[in-house]
Amino acid sequence: xxxxxxxxxxxxxxxxxxxxxxxxxxxxxxxxxxxxxxxxxxxxxxxxxxxxxxxxxxxxxxxxxxxxxxxxxxxxxxxxxxxxxxxxxxxxxxxxxxxxxxxxxxxxxxxxxxxxxxxxxxxxxxxxxxxxxxxxxxxxxxxxxxxxxxxxxxxxxxxxxxxxxxxxxxxxxxxxxxxxxxxxxxxxxxxxxxxxxxxxxxxxxxxxxxxxxxxxxxxxxxxxxxxxxxxxxxxxxxxxxxxxxxxxxxxxxxxxxxxxxxxxxxxxxxxxxxxxxxxxxxxxxxxxxxxxxxxxxxxxxxxxxxxxxxxxxxxxxxxxxxxxxxxxxxxxxxxxxxxxxxxxxxxxxxxxxxxxxxxxxxxxxxxxxxxxxxxxxxxxxxxxxxxxxxxxxxxxxxxxxxxxxxxxxxxxxxxxxxxxxxxxxxxxxxxxxxxxxxxxxxxxxxxxxxxxxxxxxxxxxxxxxxxxxxxxxxxxxxxxxxxxxxxxxxxxxxxxxxxxxxxxxxxxxxxxxxxxxxxxxxxxxxxxxxxxxxxxxxxxxxxxxxxxxxxxxxxxxxxxxxxxxxxxxxxxxxxxxxxxxxxxxxxxxxxxxxxxxxxxxxxxxxxxxxxxxxxxxxxxxxxxxxxxxxxxxxxxxxxxxxxxxxxxxxxxxxxxxxxxxxxxxxxxxxxxxxxxxxxxxxxxxxxxxxxxxxxxxxxxxxxxxxxxxxxxxxxxxxxxxxxxxxxxxxxxxxxxxxxxxxxxxxxxxxxxxxxxxxxxxxxxxxxxxxxxxxxxxxxxxxxxxxxxxxxxxxxxxxxxxxxxxxxxxxxxx
Numbered sequence: 138x139x140x141x142x143x144x145x146x147x148x149x150x151x152x153x154x155x156x157x158x159x160x161x162x163x164x165x166x167x168x169x170x171x172x173x174x175x176x177x178x179x180x181x182x183x184x185x186x187x188x189x190x191x192x193x194x195x196x197x198x199x200x201x202x203x204x205x206x207x208x209x210x211x212x213x214x215x216x217x218x219x220x221x222x223x224x225x226x227x228x229x230x231x232x233x234x235x236x237x238x239x240x241x242x243x244x245x246x247x248x249x250x251x252x253x254x255x256x257x258x259x260x261x262x263x264x265x266x267x268x269x270x271x272x273x274x275x276x277x278x279x280x281x282x283x284x285x286x287x288x289x290x291x292x293x294x295x296x297x298x299x300x301x302x303x304x305x306x307x308x309x310x311x312x313x314x315x316x317x318x319x320x321x322x323x324x325x326x327x328x329x330x331x332x333x334x335x336x337x338x339x340x341x342x343x344x345x346x347x348x349x350x351x352x353x354x355x356x357x358x359x360x361x362x363x364x365x366x367x368x369x370x371x372x373x374x375x376x377x378x379x380x381x382x383x384x385x386x387x388x389x390x391x392x393x394x395x396x397x398x399x400x401x402x403x404x405x406x407x408x409x410x411x412x413x414x415x416x417x418x419x420x421x422x423x424x425x426x427x428x429x430x431x432x433x434x435x436x437x438x439x440x441x442x443x444x445x446x447x448x449x450x451x452x453x454x455x456x457x458x459x460x461x462x463x464x465x466x467x468x469x470x471x472x473x474x475x476x477x478x479x480x481x482x483x484x485x486x487x488x489x490x491x492x493x494x495x496x497x498x499x500x501x502x503x504x505x506x507x508x509x510x511x512x513x514x515x516x517x518x519x520x521x522x523x524x525x526x527x528x529x530x531x532x533x534x535x536x537x538x539x540x541x542x543x544x545x546x547x548x549x550x551x552x553x554x555x556x557x558x559x560x561x562x563x564x565x566x567x568x569x570x571x572x573x574x575x576x577x578x579x580x581x582x583x584x585x586x587x588x589x590x591x592x593x594x595x596x597x598x599x600x601x602x603x604x605x606x607x608x609x610x611x612x613x614x615x616x617x618x619x620x621x622x623x624x625x626x627x628x629x630x631x632x633x634x635x636x637x638x639x640x641x642x643x644x645x646x647x648x649x650x651x652x653x654x655x656x657x658x659x660x661x662x663x664x665x666x667x668x669x670x671x672x673x674x675x676x677x678x679x680x681x682x683x684x685x686x687x688x689x690x691x692x693x694x695x696x697x698x699x700x701x702x703x704x705x706x707x708x709x710x711x712x713x714x715x716x717x718x719x720x721x722x723x724x725x726x727x728x729x730x731x732x733x734x735x736x737x738x739x740x741x742x743x744x745x746x747x748x749x750x751x752x753x754x755x756x757x758x759x760x761x762x763x764x765x766x767x768x769x770x771x772x773x774x775x776x777x778x779x780x781x782x783x784x785x786x787x788x789x790x791x792x793x794x795x796x797x798x799x800x801x802x803x804x805x806x807x808x809x810x811x812x813x814x815x816x817x818x819x820x821x822x823x824x825x826x827x828x829x830x831x832x833x834x835x836x837x838x839x840x841x842x843x844x845x846x847x848x849x850x851x852x853x854x855x856x857x858x859x860x861x862x863x864x865x866x867x868x869x870x871x872x873x874x875x876x877x878x879x880x881x882x883x884x885x886x887x888x889x890x891x892x893x894x895x896x897x898x899x900x901x902x903x904x905x906x907x908x909x910x911x912x913x914x915x916x917x918x919x920x921x922x923x924x925x926x927x928x929x930x931x932x933x934x935x936x937x938x939x940x941x942x943x944x945x946x947x948x949x950x
Contacts, residue, residue, distance in 0.1 A: 139420065140424070141416055144414050144420070145480040146533075147533050147535075147536060148175055148531075148533050150163070158354040158355055158357060158358050159351065159354045161354075162354060163525050163528070163530055164350075165177050167317050168287060169316060170314075170316055171189060171314060171316045171320050172186055172290055173186065175531060175532050181285060182285070183284060183285055184283065184284070185281055185283055185531065186282055186283075186284055186287065187280060187281045188290075188315075189278070189280075189315045189529055189530075190277065190278045190279075190280075190301075190313060190314050191276065191278075192276045192311065193276070193310045193313075194276060194552055194553055194555055194556055195308055195310045195552045195554075196879070196898075197394070197398075197552040198395060198398055198554045198570050199876075199878055200876065201876070205394055208550075209544075209547045210547075212308065212550050212552075213547045215305070216413075216543040216546055216547060217477045221281055222280075222281045222413065222531065223279060223280045223531070224277075224278070224279040224410055224412050224529070224531065225278060225410075225411045226279065226409070226410045227400075227408070227409050227551050228275045228277070228407075228408040229272045229401055230274070230275050230406065231272065231273075231330070232273045240561065241261055241576055242258045242262075243257050243611055252911050253606065253915070254610060255911075256912050257606065257610065257912060260906060260910060264574040267567050267574075272404065272405075274401065274556065275323070276551055277323065278312065279529055279531050280297070281531035282294070298312075309897060310552065320529075321349060324529055325353050328358075328375070328528075330375060330380060330406055330488040355376045357375070357376065359374050360373060360374070360520065361373065361374050361379065361492065370518045370520070371515035371516070372492070373520050373524065375488075378490065379489050379495040380488045380495075380524065381486075381487050381488075381520070382484055382485070382487075382515075382524050383514060383515060383516065384485075384514065384516050384523055384535065384537065385484075385513050385514075386514055387512070387539065388541060388545075389509075389512075392510075392545055392548035394547075394550055396509045398554075399505050400502070400505065400506065401553065403502055405487065405488075405489065405494075406487070406488045407487050407488075407498070408486040409483070409484075410483065410486070410526070411481065411482075411549055411551075412481070412483070412527075412533060412538070413479050413481050414479060414480040415479055416479060416540070418478070421477075421478045425467055425468055425471070426468075428464055429464045432460050432464060436453050436457055439454060440453060467542075470542060470544075474544075477542070478542055479541055479543065479546055480538035480541075481538060481549075482526075482537060482539070484527035486527045522534035523535055553570075553571070554568065554900070556575075556900075557575045557576065557577045557898060558574065558575070558576050560576070561578055562578035563578070563579070563608065565577060565600075565857075565893055566889070568901065568902065568903075569903050575893065577855075579895075582855060582895070582896050583896075584852055584854045585824070585829045585854060586823070586829060586830045586853045586855065587832075587854070587855025587856055588831070588832045588840075588850055588855075588857070589831060589857040589859070590833075590835070590858050590859065591835060591857075591858065591860050591861060592860050592862065595835075595859035595861075595888065595889075596904070597833050597835070598801075598833075598916065599888075599916045601799055601831070602628055602912075603904070603912065603916065604831075606628070606632075609632055609757070612795070613794070615757050615789055615795070616758045617759050617785065618758070618798075619761050619798070619800045620760050620763060620764070621763045621801060622764050623638075623762040623763075623764035623765070625762075625801070626762060628758075629758055629760040632757075634757065634758030635754070635756035635758070635760070636760045637761050637762060639745070639761060639762060639763050639765070639766040639770075640762075640764075642765070643745075643765075645745065646748040646749065646752070647746060647750050647752065647754070647781060648713075649675065649713065649746055649777040650668065650710065650712055650713065651784075652710050653788065654667065654784040654787060654788065657791040661700075661704060664700075665697060669692065669693045671777075672692050676731065676734070676735070678772030678773040678776055678811065685727065687725070688727065691720070691723060691725060692731070696716075699715055699719055713746060717739040738773065743769065754781055754785065759785075761782075763805075772811070772812070775812045776811065776815065780815075782798060783822070786822070786826050787822075790826035793827070795827050795829070796828035798819070798823065798828065798831070800830065800833065801833045802833070803833060804835075804836040804839045807839065807840065808839070813843055813845055814845060816849070817845040817846070817848070817849060831855070837869060838865060838868060841868055841872060851873070854895070854896050856894035857894075857902070858892040859886070859890070860886055879899055879901070880892075882901045887905060889904040890904065890905065
């Protein structure tokens with residue numbers, strides 16, 4: 138049986154004396170599936186293979202103490218499942234800020250909306266600079282194994298992957314295997330510190346060549362020399378960067394589980410590598426038993442010596458007694474708590490553009506680390522060995538490692554907080570913890586529908602308008618807004634959209650019997666069924682649900698007659714007037730009663746839905762203003778509006794165009810059973826047709842009283858939660874499974890701050906806009922702020938008038 142120390146064995150170097158930078162790279166061969174061969178030994182000998190995985194961050198920093206304990210137990214389970222050497226690497230990678238700006242900043246279109254574009258870009262720039270500007274955090278998990286050939290290694294990695302993925306999933310993370318192309322890009326980034334990944338690179342480019350080493354290798358790698366030619370033994374020059382590798386000579390006695398967040402908080406390129414070697418438990422028990430027996434013999438010898446000296450009452454030395462107690466405690470922990478033991482080493486790789494900047498970065502890191510009890514030191518004259526050991530490859534060239542049990546090792550958890558950065562997405566603000574910009578593409582979610590929830594004045598309208606504006610300026614998608622309070626008329630006017638005023642005074646007309654939808658229906662029968670359901674809905678509102686069973690048949694028959702000749706040349710689109718006349722001519726008495734009930738809406742004062750459509754319902758931004766609709770028409774108007782929206786979504790889907798639907802004051806529609814059912818139908822259908830719905834409301838409790846609406850909420854993967862009352866927070870906590878600690882972020886937060894739920898990520902968000910920005914002025918609906926602005930304006934105008942009257946000069950006005 139091997140001894141404990143043999144499990145921290147070093148990797149056999151490929152070249153004893155490297156003659157080029159290519160020969161410094163500790164990789165012998167690569168396979169397309171991402172498995173690397175790290176040693177060159179005779180055929181038949183066991184050699185070292187490794188495989189790397191990307192893993193996602195999760196919300197460790199936002200957990201309370203009890204949640205952290207549970208999480209660390211989960212991480213312990215993962216550690217205990219490992220029987221080979223592995224590395225956990227967290228990297229603050231440099232990224233090209235110009236590229237970031239190109240990805241997320243808005244481009245002007247022929248100078249249109251220039252002020253808004255510039256205002257939004259200034260906000261995006263502010264979000265970028267508030268975080269770790271120019272840095273992108275990457276997490277890698279590298280596993281090694283010793284096998285005789287690559288097939289055996291492949292079988293081994295495959296056998297443990299499923300269990301590892303389950304363990305990462307339990308921690309609300311994910312483990313993603315890297316293929317050769319992805320691994321080489323990560324490795325190149327490590328060897329070319331400060332340079333972004335080469336774009337368009339593929340393993341296919343290297344087939345049949347040895348150029349992959351040229352791709353990885355830096356232009357030069359050497360020890361730093363001062364102006365006198367002296368080497369300092371602790372600094373590397375890699376290309377145009379200055380690099381230093383620190384190592385931890387001794388683990389602290391206690392570890393704060395939040396320490397990784399402190400390590401990675403600097404705004405400079407840095408990689409923290411935890412190199413771990415698993416020790417079989419039978420070897421650990423054997424070694425501890427040997428030490429315990431040695432300790433027992435030491436105690437016996439000391440007692441014999443004291444007895445010979447006549448010191449019968451004196452005890453053995455404190456050191457020996459303490460060693461005995463520690464060994465007994467260790468044996469108890471291993472036997473009772475199912476703990477495993479590992480050899481552990483930690484390395485930190487820091488780089489900078491200049492030597493002075495490097496020294497400043499090192500001092501900043503050491504200061505943060507020492508505050509947590511970690512006393513790192515320079516790897517003097519072992520910088521190259523330490524650099525390769527710290528790299529995202531499963532090699533080891535430094536022997537300093539210390540034994541740790543899985544529980545204290547779990548405190549070195551690499552998890553900090555969820556981040557969100559998806560190129561081409563919407564900018565939602567910054568992460569309240571890391572201050573990094575949050576960019577998400579809702580189209581990538583399984584169900585991108587969502588809710589924006591918050592009390593009045595919490596910033597719902599501001600967040601909604603911000604998202605609408607970015608969609609309008611960065612995509613060709615259509616935007617439809619249901620506006621019960623007419624708060625979006627200003628944004629519609631600004632972007633040259635169509636504001637449809639659902640009031641009798643507006644002279645805006647929408648014909649519910651329009652035939653626009655016929656062209657994308659699969660058959661005439663489907664179209665007629667759709668229109669029959671629409672008319673049944675309209676009559677249920679007119680009759681206030683006092684419908685008789687025979688009414689359905691009558692309405693269905695009239696729909697058939699109204700659309701006689703549909704699809705033929707010369708067919709004229711009917712209106713409710715034609716429907717009314719045909720209904721009146723039906724022989725049944727019930728038909729006369731139905732016709733009489735709709736008379737007011739056809740020939741009377743409330744006839745806005747009985748005429749041909751005279752507004753542009755196909756404008757890219759269409760707002761349905763419902764504030765001034767007559768109460769007796771509201772139910773009917775909502776049904777007609779929702780059908781018009783549904784038709785628009787389906788029409789766009791046929792053209793391959795995305796439709797975004799925003800429903801403000803959602804509770805107004807969800808209270809009505811018929812409109813609630815219609816909304817649920819749209820909510821279901823829109824996802825299949827490439828669209829996205831967003832509901833905005835302050836009444837959380839009302840959402841959960843209707844099963845249909847509750848289902849919509851629970852199945853939506855996008856949620857923005859702003860300031861909410863305690864009882865509403867409790868409801869959502871139970872319904873959505875969000876932890877109480879995270880819920881504190883929506884207890885009296887600042888305007889525009891709260892939580893963003895994006896898929897399975899829940900992130901504390903700060904979405905505040907600068908008050909002086911063009912966006913804030915357009916989006917603001919705060920009564921008191923707007924009143925103060927109006928007063929200032931009137932005061933300025935009064936002052937100008939007084940000046941004109943006093944001087945008699947209009948030119949000064």
